[in-house]
Amino acid sequence: MGLISIVIVVVLVGFLAVGVWWAVRRAVVGTHDSDISEQELSATTRNQVSSVFRGEARAAVAALILGGSGAAVMCLIGSWWDRGYGVTYALAGGVGALLGLLVYSFYPRPAWLSGNGDRIVAELSPRGPTSFARQWVFGLPLSAAIMLIFGLALTGSYSATDENGLHRVFERRALSGWALENEQVVDVQYNLSTNGPFPGWYYAIPVIICTLFLIATVYWALHRAAAEPRPSSTDLFSADTLLRSHRTMFIMSASSAALASQIAGLAAITGTVLAAAHRDPVPTVDxxxxxxxxxxxxxxxLGVILLLLSLIVAIAAVALLIRACSTIASLWSAGGQMRTEQSQPVR
Incomplete structure (x- = not known):
């Protein structure tokens, strides 16, 4: 690798490490959820809020289960498809996220019911894909996806072909042997050595395509969630806003966890290959x-840095998955709270 490219990668790794640390901290701390339990809602309205929130929680659970199953199937395919050389493992996280987002978007949910005799109110303020969370929630994962694509382009450009003509190995000129004369080392020899599997174009192109599809699908899911009509009653606006905030947070947390798992896996493989390839034997007379x-x-x-980065990103992936699960718990808890309040006698 050229020195300039290595410096660029190291700088990007540093920025990503800081961003990952911030994301883990925010994921663990969470965000402040507005309270809707103290609103003066009728028993019927509370029951409707409970139904909608619990339906949203069921959709999220289905998305996690089917998305995880899709990733597991990709790994299972990789375990018996030897000629794939592990490409399905590299795609497992992205494919699982795509499947989960599609399930989450199309899962049937209870709709807000229009109240009898209530006036229908139209909200004039615009709603977009980024309207229901802070900007860092969207910017950080997008930056990570762009860096993943850039990193794969780098590894692809420095990859070499294996015996099957596939760009999946790393090649460098390494010390291969030496001769001895009068108990002195002479005639030091260098040859090309290869190490793999390396995320060259054989892996990079499918993962880049999958990542681009993931970015587009996340944007579509966010746009679809934001574009749904508001409830007809203004009393439900705050509950609807909280529901959309939870939906946005789940989409971003789950998809970012899948993206982080891809980055962690590819960084670990790249780091292992680079660290192993960049070691030369020491000529000896014995x-x-x-x-x-x-x-x-x-x-x-650089290989050691990538190995450490893979550990940091793997921790971030777990934290983001926990955040997605906590969003489901918040939805279910909010729904149960509304139902509990409805069951209390009215004085």
Whole structure:
């Protein structure tokens, strides 16, 4: 790899590490949810809110189950399809996220009912895909996706072909042997060595396409959620806003967890290959001992950095998945709270 490219990657890794730390912190802390339980709602309205929120929770659970099942199926295919060389493992997170988002968007939910005799109110303020969460919720995952595409373009451009003509190995000129003369090392020899599997074009192109589809699907799901009509009663506007905020947070948390799992896996594989490839044997005059090795910089350090980054991003993926599950719990709790309040006697 060229030194300039390595410096660029290291700088991007640093920014991503800081962003991941911030995302994990915000995911663990969560966001402040507005309280709708203290509103003066009728028993019928509370029952409707409970039904809508619990329906949303069921849709999210179905999305997680089917999305996780899709990722598991991709991994299962990779375990018996030897000629795939692990490409299905690289696509598992993205395919699972795409399937989960489609299930979540089309899952049937209870709709807001129009009240008898209530005036129908139209909201004139515009609603868009980014209207129901803070901007960092959308900007950070999008930046991570762009960096993933950029990183795959780099690894693809530095990849080499294996014995099957597939761009899936890393190739470099390494020390391969030496000769001895009068107990001195002479005639040091260098040859091309290959290490793999490396995320070259064989893996990069499918993952880039899947990532672009994921970005488009997330935007479509957010737009679809924001474009749904408001309830006809203004008393339900705050409940509807809270519902859309939870829906937005679930979409972003679940899709970001899948994206982070892809980044973590590819960073771990790339780091392992680079760290192993950038080690050369130390010429020795004692042919009866195994020659030691020394790291070759800056490739070896870059490999170690990517390995550490993969661990950080994997932790972020788990935190984001926990955040998605906590959103489901919040939806279910809000629905149960409304139902509990409805069951209390009115004085």
């Amino acid at each position: 042919l009866n001992t195994v020659a030691g090795t020394i790291p070759v910089e800056p490739g070896h350090t």
